Amino acid sequence: MFKALLKPITDLRAWIRGWSGGLGRRKIPTQIIQLGVIFLAVGVGMFVMRQKFVPETFGDLGHYRGAAVAANAALEPRYSGWQECAICHPDKVETKNKSFHRTVSCEACHGPASDHANRPMRLRPELPVGREPCLACHRYLVSRPTGFPQVIEERHNPVRACTSCHDAHDPTPPERIQECSACHNTIARSKAVSPHAPLDCEVCHEAPAEHKVQPRAHVPKKPFEREFCGTCHAREATPPELIRGVDLTVYEIPRIDLTTHGGTFVCWQCHYQHSPEAR
Amino acid sequence: MDPEHLAQLESALGQVTGFIYPNEVELHWSILIVIYPYLTGLVAGAFILASLERVFNVKELQPTYRLALLTALAFLIVAPMPLQAHLGHPERAFEIFLTPNSASAMAMFGFVYAWYLMVVLLMEIWFDYRADLVRWRQSDKGVMKLVHWVISLGSRDISPAAVAFDRKAVQFITIVGIPSAFLLHGYVGFIFGSVKANPWWSSVLMPIVFLFSAIVSGISMVLLIYYVTTLLRRKALDMKCLNTLASFLLYTLIIDLSLEALDFIHRLYESEESIEILEQLIFGKLFLSLTIVQILLGTIVPIVFLAAARFSELPNEMKRMIYFVAAVLVQVGIFSTRWNVVIGGQLFSKSLRGLTAYKLEFGGQEGLLVAVGLLVLPFVILALLLKILPPWEDATTDPDPEPSEAQLT
Numbered sequence: 001m002f003k004a005l006l007k008p009i010t011d012l013r014a015w016i017r018g019w020s021g022g023l024g025r026r027k028i029p030t031q032i033i034q035l036g037v038i039f040l041a042v043g044v045g046m047f048v049m050r051q052k053f054v055p056e057t058f059g060d061l062g063h064y065r066g067a068a069v070a071a072n073a074a075l076e077p078r079y080s081g082w083q084e085c086a087i088c089h090p091d092k093v094e095t096k097n098k099s100f101h102r103t104v105s106c107e108a109c110h111g112p113a114s115d116h117a118n119r120p121m122r123l124r125p126e127l128p129v130g131r132e133p134c135l136a137c138h139r140y141l142v143s144r145p146t147g148f149p150q151v152i153e154e155r156h157n158p159v160r161a162c163t164s165c166h167d168a169h170d171p172t173p174p175e176r177i178q179e180c181s182a183c184h185n186t187i188a189r190s191k192a193v194s195p196h197a198p199l200d201c202e203v204c205h206e207a208p209a210e211h212k213v214q215p216r217a218h219v220p221k222k223p224f225e226r227e228f229c230g231t232c233h234a235r236e237a238t239p240p241e242l243i244r245g246v247d248l249t250v251y252e253i254p255r256i257d258l259t260t261h262g263g264t265f266v267c268w269q270c271h272y273q274h275s276p277e278a279r
Numbered sequence: 280m281d282p283e284h285l286a287q288l289e290s291a292l293g294q295v296t297g298f299i300y301p302n303e304v305e306l307h308w309s310i311l312i313v314i315y316p317y318l319t320g321l322v323a324g325a326f327i328l329a330s331l332e333r334v335f336n337v338k339e340l341q342p343t344y345r346l347a348l349l350t351a352l353a354f355l356i357v358a359p360m361p362l363q364a365h366l367g368h369p370e371r372a373f374e375i376f377l378t379p380n381s382a383s384a385m386a387m388f389g390f391v392y393a394w395y396l397m398v399v400l401l402m403e404i405w406f407d408y409r410a411d412l413v414r415w416r417q418s419d420k421g422v423m424k425l426v427h428w429v430i431s432l433g434s435r436d437i438s439p440a441a442v443a444f445d446r447k448a449v450q451f452i453t454i455v456g457i458p459s460a461f462l463l464h465g466y467v468g469f470i471f472g473s474v475k476a477n478p479w480w481s482s483v484l485m486p487i488v489f490l491f492s493a494i495v496s497g498i499s500m501v502l503l504i505y506y507v508t509t510l511l512r513r514k515a516l517d518m519k520c521l522n523t524l525a526s527f528l529l530y531t532l533i534i535d536l537s538l539e540a541l542d543f544i545h546r547l548y549e550s551e552e553s554i555e556i557l558e559q560l561i562f563g564k565l566f567l568s569l570t571i572v573q574i575l576l577g578t579i580v581p582i583v584f585l586a587a588a589r590f591s592e593l594p595n596e597m598k599r600m601i602y603f604v605a606a607v608l609v610q611v612g613i614f615s616t617r618w619n620v621v622i623g624g625q626l627f628s629k630s631l632r633g634l635t636a637y638k639l640e641f642g643g644q645e646g647l648l649v650a651v652g653l654l655v656l657p658f659v660i661l662a663l664l665l666k667i668l669p670p671w672e673d674a675t676t677d678p679d680p681e682p683s684e685a686q687l688t
Contacts, residue, residue: 029444031409034432035402042397050377063380 078112081105085113088120092169099170109133109168134162147183147215149173180207183215187274194275198246204228204273226258229267234258290638297633306625306637309645310618311361314653316467316489317617318358321657323464323490324497325351326400326456331527333453339523345670346508347501348404353661355396361653364644384470395463399456405430406448408668410437426667464493471620478553478631479560479624484542491535496613498528499606504661506603512671518595525602528609529585536578556631564634565623568615577612581605 060066085106086093096102107113111126128134131153140150149171157165166173180201181188191197201207207220223229232239232248235255239248256262262270271277291304329347332340363369376393380386412431419427465486472485482488502524509516546554561569588601622637640646 029441030434030436031406031441031444031448034434035405038432046376049373053374054377058378063378063382 076114078114079107080112080114080117082107084117096169099172101169101171128168129161131162134166134168146186190272190275195251196274196276198251200244203243224266226262226266229273230258287638291636294636294638295633297628298630299628299633299635300630303625303628304635306622306635308621308625309365309637310622310639310647310650311365311645311653313614313617313621314361314650315358316464316471316621317496317614318354318361318653318657319467320464320489320493320496320613320617321500322351322355322358322395322497323460323493324495325354325501326460326497327494328498328501328524328527330453330457330460333449334457337523339517339519342517342520342672343501343505343524345407345668346505347497348400348407349664349668349670350501350504350661351497352400352404353657353664355392355400356660357653357657359392360656361650364649364653367644384466384473388466388470391463391466395459399452399459403449403452403456404668405432406445406452409434409445410442413437423667430667461490465490471624474624476629477624478551479557479627480620482542482546484538484545488535488538488542491531491538492613492616494531495528495535495609498524498531499609499613502528502602502606503610506599506606508665514671516599518598521599521602522589525585525589525598525605528606529582529589532578532582532585532609536574536582539574539578553631556627556634559634560623560627564626564636565619569619569623572615573612573619576608577615578609581608581612584608 055065055067057066058064061069082093082105093106096104096106107125109128113125115123116125135151135153138150140152144150162168179188184201191199191201204223205220208218210218211220227234231237232253233256235257237255239253241247241249267273288304295304325347328340329344329351331337332344359372363372372389375386375389379390409431412427413434414437416424416427416431468486468489471480471489472482474480502521505520505524506516546557584601584605588598588605593601625635626637627634642648
């Protein structure tokens with residue numbers, strides 16, 4: 001059976017051998033013919049596979065299928081952009097654009113609304129329900145910047161929908177934040193159990209009133225020299241008896257010689273001022 | 280996020296020291312990428328050993344010539360598997376051949392691999408075995424007859440002219456094969472050496488260091504396989520051959536150590552900004568695997584052992600034992616070399632300010648089990664190849680006489 005199957009190959013070999021011999025050249029060794037057939041088969045296989053599997057526009061623009069660009073460009077856009085919303089809902093867009101949510105696009109909460117813009121009455125955009133859509137941005141996460149409004153959902157009015165207290169188009173909190181601890185919670189907690197607990201934040205930080213409205217635009221001041229700490233802690237200093245209502249005479253304030261203590265370092269390079277270790 | 284993944288991330292976070300970027304906590308190139316250069320190195324090393332006999336006429340190595348070729352083939356077949364297990368979707372692998380991307384060093388490796396497998400290794404083995412295959416077929420029965428017939432591609436010609444042509448072809452392919460073997464493993468070194476953002480990898484010496492460690496690993500692996508297979512076959516070990524193998528292993532180990540030392544001294548003298556974090560790496564996370572295992576146990580101890588055994592008047596039994604132990608130590612050392620390059624290069628932050636840790640999984644696609652499987656697989660393939668293409672001199676139909684007592688000593 002093998003011989004019958006092999007007949008075309010043996011015929012071919014005989015033919016090649018006859019052909020090469022007929023030319024009067026040296027006979028091609030059979031090994032070369034055998035390997036030649038294999039390499040030819042691999043070469044032809046590669047050629048056929050390339051024809052079959054490589055997309056027509058491959059390499060036109062780069063090492064990818066060129067037609068993919070056109071195919072993606074042809075996709076119907078699903079988002080229309082807030083300018084489109086403003087045509088029919090100018091009041092809502094105006095309120096939002098003046099509020100803390102001015103950088104949030106309408107479709108961030110209401111979902112892609114290009115269909116709605118095309119056929120306003122037939123296809124309605126989503127109305128966000130429950131707490132989850134708000135928590136996507138306002139859930140407490142350590143990696144979020146201090147000062148960004150965040151809630152721990154289990155503690156912050158559980159179950160109640162956010163919109164029952166907050167207006168998403170103008171999310172100014174119902175009560176204006178008064179205390180520094182609302183944003184600088186970690187610092188406030190450290191300070192509360194430290195020897196500096198009786199001191200208000202404003203003793204060291206002069207904070208403009210606008211800081212509570214626009215925290216990054218109006219930054220509070222920080223002490224920048226050793227002498228500032230020295231007003232209370234220098235050996236010869238006479239601290240004011242009362243600092244913002246605190247009677248300092250009842251405290252035993254640690255004293256140092258400003259001229260020799262700590263060389264040229266500023267105090268906060270060694271001491272953490274919100275929880276100083278010396279008592 | 281997947282809770283299992285989160286738990287894993289948390290345990291890795293516990294190991295982090297200093298400052299590192301969030302995407303550096305977990306290592307992306309796992310133990311499978313350690314195995315890949317390890318296997319490729321063995322291929323190149325085994326082939327270069329085989330070429331010593333054929334091209335450089337080191338006749339003492341005759342008993343290991345075919346064994347080295349088959350070892351190279353067995354490891355070459357497995358070499359791309361860790362990459363495919365790591366990347367996933369092995370069914371798409373052929374596409375790198377259909378649409379060659381000359382701008383990607385990794386993609387072009389497919390062609391280097393294909394060239395080495397098809398043009399160098401398979402052809403050399405085929406030419407070398409062809410006459411034997413024809414002879415074996417005449418005495419074979421059953422499946423083996425068919426297998427030998429298929430492998431011989433239906434050859435029948437064993438005339439002196441045809442055998443002479445085979446010999447010439449082998450000679451020619453080996454000469455082409457030496458630069459190809461250098462290319463194969465030098466290329467793996469190049470892939471790491473060309474990562475300019477990583478100070479642990481980025482070095483022009485990388486391809487050369489890889490190449491010499493490949494030769495070291497190949498020679499010691501063939502020595503081990505020759506040792507074990509000969510014992511299993513209850514034959515006498517050719518002591519001349521073992522001595523020559525040990526000598527070559529010793530010389531290449533010394534070159535390898537010198538190159539590594541050169542690289543180290545060069546880095547130390549340059550003292551680029553990365554030197555501090557690399558110092559922390561070498562004396563901290565990599566102290567055991569680099570200083571103790573790679574340099575001390577994997578290089579210096581084998582050098583001392585081999586030199587002591589090779590140039591002393593010890594009895595042959597003792598020498599063999601020492602060669603064997605040295606070769607095992609070299610294998611462990613080379614594996615940890617690959618580990619230190621691949622894993623070590625990902626342990627420090629691009630900020631050069633912090634270190635992370637690698638946690639090896641047990642199961643899973645990139646776990647210990649898969650890794651062990653991939654390390655065992657070449658030996659299974661080799662056992663099969665030894666069955667089909669016995670490399671022993673007594674298997675050929677016109678055998679040389681059994682090694683005499685004089686040869687054994």
